[in-house]
Amino acid sequence: AQSVTQPDIHITVSEGASLELRCNYSYGATPYLFWYVQSPGQGLQLLLKYFSGDTLVQGIKGFEAEFKRSQSSFNLRKPSVHWSDAAEYFCAVDVTGFQKLVFGTGTRLLVSP
Amino acid sequence: NAGVTQTPKFRVLKTGQSMTLLCAQDMNHEYMYWYRQDPGMGLRLIHYSVGEGTTAKGEVPDGYNVSRLKKQNFLLGLESAAPSQTSVYFCASSYPWNEQFFGPGTRLTVL
Numbered sequence: 001a002q003s004v005t006q007p008d009i010h011i012t013v014s015e016g017a018s019l020e021l022r023c024n025y026s027y028g029a030t031p032y033l034f035w036y037v038q039s040p041g042q043g044l045q046l047l048l049k050y051f052s053g054d055t056l057v058q059g060i061k062g063f064e065a066e067f068k069r070s071q072s073s074f075n076l077r078k079p080s081v082h083w084s085d086a087a088e089y090f091c092a093v094d095v096t097g098f099q100k101l102v103f104g105t106g107t108r109l110l111v112s113p
Numbered sequence: 114n115a116g117v118t119q120t121p122k123f124r125v126l127k128t129g130q131s132m133t134l135l136c137a138q139d140m141n142h143e144y145m146y147w148y149r150q151d152p153g154m155g156l157r158l159i160h161y162s163v164g165e166g167t168t169a170k171g172e173v174p175d176g177y178n179v180s181r182l183k184k185q186n187f188l189l190g191l192e193s194a195a196p197s198q199t200s201v202y203f204c205a206s207s208y209p210w211n212e213q214f215f216g217p218g219t220r221l222t223v224l
Contacts, residue, residue, distance in 0.1 A: 009153075034212070036215075041217075042217060042218075043203055043205075043216050043218055044156075044213075044215040045215070046213070049212060051210075090155060090156065092156075098144070098209075099144055099146075099209070099210075099211075100158060100171065101146075101156075101158065101213065102172075103155035103156040103157070104155055105153055105154060105155045106155050
């Protein structure tokens with residue numbers, strides 16, 4: 001079955017440390033790929049997206065993600081985490097081109113002082 | 114611009130009652146979507162619309178109906194609410210081939 005997997009339910013990172021959130025998908029073709037962030041009690045905000053071209057994409061708030069076709073992965077990274085980055089992060093894919101997104105189950109990021 | 118707004122923010126229903134959730138967007142987006150978010154399951158697409166007067170089923174459409182009579186509005190209806198429909202509902206909108214903008218959500222509890 002087609003799916004999006006975020007294997008880490010929770011991750012705790014010290015402020016100033018680097019961060020990598022994992023995302024894997026299982027689709028035959030290369031989908032369109034997205035990372036969204038959700039702060040408590042809020043809607044989702046787009047961090048970055050990959051449609052084609054350069055496999056390393058830059059997003060807002062200092063985040064970047066790398067698409068690796070051989071690993072069917074689209075991992076999110078940030079070199080230095082800030083306390084305000086504490087939130088839930090969702091990876092999503094669109095295989096139809098109509099923005100019918102399939103979301104992963106999310107990774108909750110906790111930032112320790 | 115208000116972006117995407119949702120009405121109401123909170124609602125408690127009894128089993129069997131009906132209600133309508135309203136989503137409005139002021140960005141002139143063609144596409145609109147309704148999702149539900151449940152703990153440990155991420156967001157799942159209920160219904161979506163690619164233009165005024167058109168709707169289509171998403172991943173979990175059972176028990177819900179939608180209408181898009183005006184381009185800026187997308188209504189989600191529950192005809193006979195069930196406890197399994199307790200969830201947080203998010204509306205989103207987008208231009209074709211572009212990012213989705215999400216509303217703040219509606220927290221619905223069905224007793």
